[in-house]
Structures are given as C-alpha cells and as structure tokens.
Amino acid sequence: MTQGGASLLGKTMKIGEYTVNIKEKIGEGGYAYVYRCEDNTGTQYALKYVNCLTPERFDQFKQESIILQALSPNPFIVKLYASDVNPKTLVIYLLYEFCPLTAMDILSKREMTHEEILIFFTACATAVAFLHSQTPPIIHRDIKPENLLVAMDGTPKLCDFGSATTKIYKHLTAKEIDAAGEDVERNTTQNYRAPEMVDMYKRIEIGPAVDVWALGCTLYKLIYRE
Numbered sequence: 001m002t003q004g005g006a007s008l009l010g011k012t013m014k015i016g017e018y019t020v021n022i023k024e025k026i027g028e029g030g031y032a033y034v035y036r037c038e039d040n041t042g043t044q045y046a047l048k049y050v051n052c053l054t055p056e057r058f059d060q061f062k063q064e065s066i067i068l069q070a071l072s073p074n075p076f077i078v079k080l081y082a083s084d085v086n087p088k089t090l091v092i093y094l095l096y097e098f099c100p101l102t103a104m105d106i107l108s109k110r111e112m113t114h115e116e117i118l119i120f121f122t123a124c125a126t127a128v129a130f131l132h133s134q135t136p137p138i139i140h141r142d143i144k145p146e147n148l149l150v151a152m153d154g155t156p157k158l159c160d161f162g163s164a165t166t167k168i169y170k171h172l173t174a175k176e177i178d179a180a181g182e183d184v185e186r187n188t189t190q191n192y193r194a195p196e197m198v199d200m201y202k203r204i205e206i207g208p209a210v211d212v213w214a215l216g217c218t219l220y221k222l223i224y225r226e
Contacts, residue, residue, distance in 0.1 A: 008035060008049060015095040016082025020045055031057060036098060044098035044152075045081065052090040060187075061092045064161040067138060076127040078149055078159040099149035099157055107145060107225050117222045123156035124148055125215055132208045136166040139207060143214035144192050145221050163187035169206040177201060192217045 008022045020037040027034035032050045039045070052058035068080040084093040103120055106112060112120070124143065131138040142163040149157040165187075169180045177200045184197045184206075194213035196204035 008033070008047075013037075013047075013093070015047065015084050015093050018045070018082050018095055020047065020095070022047065031061075046096040046098045048092075048094040048096065050092040050094070052092060055090065058087065058090045058092070061094075061162050064164065065092065065094060067161050067164050071130075071134070071138075074127060074130050076123040076156060076158060077130070078151075078157040096159070097151065097157075099151045099159070101150035103145035103148040103150070103156070103222065106150075107222070111225060112222055117219075120145075120148060120156045120222055121215075121219050124158055124218060127158040128211050128215060131164075132211070137208045138164055138166055139168075140164050140211050140214075141188050142192070143211055143218055144189055145218060148218075168208075169200075170203070172200065172203060180206070 009025065010022060012019065012021045018039060020039050022035050022037045024036050025033060026036050026046070031052060032048055035047045035049070037045050037047050050061045052061055062085050065080065065083040065085060068077075069083070071077065073079065078099065079097040080094060081097070082095045086092070103112075106116070128140060128143065131140055140158070140161065140163065142160060143158075147158060147160040149159050151157050169176075172180060180200055184193065184200075188197060188210075192214040194206075194210040196202065196206050197210060200206070
C-alpha cells in the first residue's frame with residue numbers, strides 16, 4: 001500500500017480485515033488525506049491516509065493507532081476499525097467509522113442551540129474524563145471543535161489522537177523546556193493552549209489539566225463561535 005494520497009480515488013483497498021472502495025476525498029491537512037469509502041454491503045467508513053515522511057512523525061501517528069486500539073469502546077470517541085502501519089514507507093492507513101460533519105461545520109453556518117451546545121460539550125467532557133481515567137492517563141492535547149465529529153446518528157465523537165500522549169512534564173531543566181516547547185508547538189493549537197504550555201519557565205506541571213483548559217476554550221467557541 002504505497003499509493004500517494006491523491007491517487008487513492010476509485011481504488012479498492014484492504015485495511016486489516018476490511019475491503020473498501022475509495023469514493024471521495026472529504027478532508028486533508030499537513031501529512032494526511034481523509035476519504036469516504038464503502039465496503040461491498042454499502043457500509044461507509046472514513047479512511048485516513050498519512051504519509052509521515054519522517055520516522056518521528058511516523059511514531060506519532062502510529063501512537064494514534066495504538067491508543068485507539070487499546071481503548072475499550074466509548075460512545076463519544078470515534079471508532080477505529082482497522083489500521084495498516086508500514087515502517088518501511090512511513091505510510092499509515094487508519095479506517096474509522098464515517099462521521100459526515102464536525103462541530104465546526106455547524107458553527108461555520110449558524111449558532112448552535114443551547115441544547116446542541118450541551119450535547120456537544122457533555123460528549124467531549126465525557127470522552128476526556130474517560131481518557132484521563134486510563135492508567136496512565138491519556139492526554140489528548142488538541143481538544144477543539146474541529147476535532148468533534150458528528151456520527152451518522154448525530155452523536156458527537158472526539159477524534160484526532162495524533163497529538164495524544166501519556167507523558168507528563170514536570171521539574172524541567174532549561175534544555176528539557178526547549179524540547180517540551182517544540183513538542184507543544186507541534187502537537188497543540190495555539191488558541192487552546194493552557195497557560196502552563198505558554199510559559200514553561202514557571203515549571204507548572206503539564207499533564208491532564210491542559211485538556212480541561214482546552215475544554216473551557218471549546219465551550220467558549222461553541223457558544224460564541226469565536
């Protein structure tokens with residue numbers, strides 16, 4: 001499976017035990033393309049193709065697969081059906097449940113109702129609480145409306161675990177702060193960063209609490225659309 005992301009349309013591919021036909025591209029960004037695909041029963045899936053280019057980026061997206069496959073099912077976390085990870089080509093395929101919308105698709109067109117805001121925020125907070133209850137806690141690090149999908153039945157689903165980690169930063173030296181800063185810059189979104197991520201020289205522990213801050217920012221965005 002070494003096809004470039006742009007050449008997958010119309011292809012039939014086997015990911016794990018699933019054979020799917022690639023129907024259309026529904027998203028792209030950075031290293032990844034996302035496609036809508038179907039199996040021979042007409043069941044729809046989302047296929048994420050990632051050309052990692054570097055071993056470091058490959059390890060990051062491989063971690064996304066490892067985390068999701070290790071988690072027990074949760075109604076508010078997008079389901080990963082299968083993955084294909086190739087360390088030689090640095091290409092990863094992730095086959096997810098198909099979710100036709102994101103929270104941002106709704107917010108870009110109109111204000112959410114109070115009921116919708118409660119539904120989305122409760123789902124997101126419940127998913128984060130579930131991640132933080134794992135041993136060790138899983139920190140998502142990129143909670144935002146763009147990473148809240150809407151499943152076919154309308155259920156909000158947290159997605160994009162490429163930035164997730166179990167690593168907690170504390171008692172850092174100056175050299176370690178520089179490395180941690182690069183990690184944060186690469187794996188988080190600026191407007192959703194907790195204060196301890198912005199000024200690491202205060203040496204406040206960077207752990208699960210950063211997701212709680214991002215939840216607050218996400219709630220603000222759901223309400224005010226900015």
